[in-house]
Amino acid sequence: MIEPKQEECELDEDASRTSGSLENLSARKSGMVYVKTYKVSRDIAPTLIDIMRKHGDIAAACVLTSDLKSSILESVCRIYRRIQTNDIVDMLEEEKRVSDAKKLNIDVSWLEPLFEDVRKRKEANKKYGLCLEMKVGIVMAKRVSQKDLRDRRAELVAAQERLEAAERRVAAMYLVEKNLTDRLHESESDLGK
Numbered sequence: 001m002i003e004p005k006q007e008e009c010e011l012d013e014d015a016s017r018t019s020g021s022l023e024n025l026s027a028r029k030s031g032m033v034y035v036k037t038y039k040v041s042r043d044i045a046p047t048l049i050d051i052m053r054k055h056g057d058i059a060a061a062c063v064l065t066s067d068l069k070s071s072i073l074e075s076v077c078r079i080y081r082r083i084q085t086n087d088i089v090d091m092l093e094e095e096k097r098v099s100d101a102k103k104l105n106i107d108v109s110w111l112e113p114l115f116e117d118v119r120k121r122k123e124a125n126k127k128y129g130l131c132l133e134m135k136v137g138i139v140m141a142k143r144v145s146q147k148d149l150r151d152r153r154a155e156l157v158a159a160q161e162r163l164e165a166a167e168r169r170v171a172a173m174y175l176v177e178k179n180l181t182d183r184l185h186e187s188e189s190d191l192g193k
Contacts, residue, residue, distance in 0.1 A: 038070040047077040058107040072101050076108060083114045091118065
């Protein structure tokens, strides 16, 4: 007995070409093709074939009609594509659709680890974005702090120069005062003679 996952899953265009039924002719003209017994749009078929090769007939246990299964499989394929291309916008909505498919006995358990990977990637992207924002903020704050430091140093240099000038003035006043005191003493001694 061949396992479902080992079965060759291919586009069943022969069924639509050889069968004379109006349904098959209509399906072919509308861009629909058969993958196994499921009528899906031509652009979805490669994805469904890929899924069936990897996971077998994921709708085998579902008791719905073939048309309903096909519709659900198309939805699962679109979700799978969005996961592969990292194009999932609303994780909760996608997970709800997968949960609904699971309730209808569509085997979508293989999607759960993929959703977990998407969650991890989104979380990593979010952390990366926050770190990047923080780094930009830190770089800007650092630039402002460096400018402030340069301004304070310039103020300190100017204050140091003013201090030195004031010390020179005070020293000059001491010299002038000493000189005057010396002259005063000379004058007193000249007066006392």
